[in-house]
Amino acid sequence: MLTIKVPATSANLGPGFDSIGLALELYLTLKVEGPQDHWQIEHTLGADVPADEHNLILKTALALIPDLTPQRIKMTSDIPLARGLGSSSSAIIAGIELANQLGNLGLTDYDKLQIAVRLEGHPDNVAPAIYGGFVVATYDDVAADAISAPVEHVHALTYIHNEELLTSASRAVLPKQIPLAEAVKTSSASNVLVAAVLRGQLDVAFRMMERDHFHETYRRDLVPHLAKIRAAAHECDVYGTYLSGAGPTVVTLVSEAKATTAFQQLIGLDLPGKWLNLGVARQGMIVTN
Structure with missing residues (x-):
């Protein structure tokens, strides 16, 4: 049986707006059970998620190979929808791999x-699902490139708000221009973040996550819990806190050794949502037959 397992992604790592992301240990899993006369995806995500060829996974696969033989597929997903953890990205990557496997495309x-960036638009959303770990990516409307690096002994204390925040609404509050001085401060923090990760200086790297002026500054009114979590996290000796993707999910990165203690303190906050203590997924998409 063909099985495709795709990790969640947490993008916009602080000043790494539209360019830096992490793969997290939450997964979308497809099990391809065999051919039949029509496409069918069995899932428990509710009526709003199509179970036929209108499902994003199948739309993606059929965009690559329109005449793929229909299959019966079981899908499970721990990735919440429209919460800033790459639910759409994981579906797109799963669809690409479904076409790759069923159509013997031999894609690298x-x-x-x-393909994923052309469909999704943001490399930091999709690249971690392919490569795993810490990923820096770029897209110039022609081609995308990505570099991945392992991040060892780091946990992501992840707060998932009860309410959705659509990417379109979160994007709408961003300005078309920002002052040069703000751009320089933010891009330089992003540069140090990347260099420090590659040197293994995680305390320096993730301190840079809280020096963003590209998007968090403008989205703070949409996610008032970000400031509350960040203030509480500062008392827990963590690396840093950032808004995941377009929100409303907030992620606090902390060393593995201090994760349990920090998690217990943060879940004591009076917030309407749930908390997860997640590892960073070292590997991207996994395919087994």
């Missing part, structure tokens, strides 16, 4: 990245 990871 680089090929998959190009």
Whole structure:
């Protein structure tokens, strides 16, 4: 049986707006049970998620190979919808891999990245699902490139708000221009973040996450819990806190050794949502037959 397992992604890592992301240990899993006369995806995500060829996974696969033989598929997903954890990205990556496997396309990871970015638009959303770990990516409307690096002994204390925040609404509050001084401060923090991760200086790297002026500054009214979590996290000796994707999910990165203690303190906050203590997924999409 063909099984495709895709991790969640947490993008916009602080000043790494539209360019830096992490793969997290939450998964969307497809089990392809065999051919039949029509496409069918069995899932428990509710009536709003199509179970036929209108499902995003199948739309993606059929965009690559329109005449794929219909299959019966079981899908499970721990990734919440419209919460800033890459639910759409994981579906797109799963669809690309479904076509790759069923159609024997022989796609490389680089090929998959190009297709995914053309469909999804943001490389930091999709690249971690392919490569795993900490990923820096770019897209110039022609081609995408990504570099991945392992992040060892780090946990993501993840707060998932009860209410959705659509990417379109979160994007709408961003300005078309920002002052040069703000852009310089933010881009330099992003540069240090990347260099520090590659040197293994995680305390420096993730301190940079809280120096963003590209998007969090403008989204703070949409996610008032970000400031509350960040203030509480500062008392827990963590690396840093950031808004995941377009929100409303907020992620606090902390060393593995201090994760349990920090998690217990943060879940004591009076917030309407749930908390997860997640590892960073070292590997991206996994395929087994």
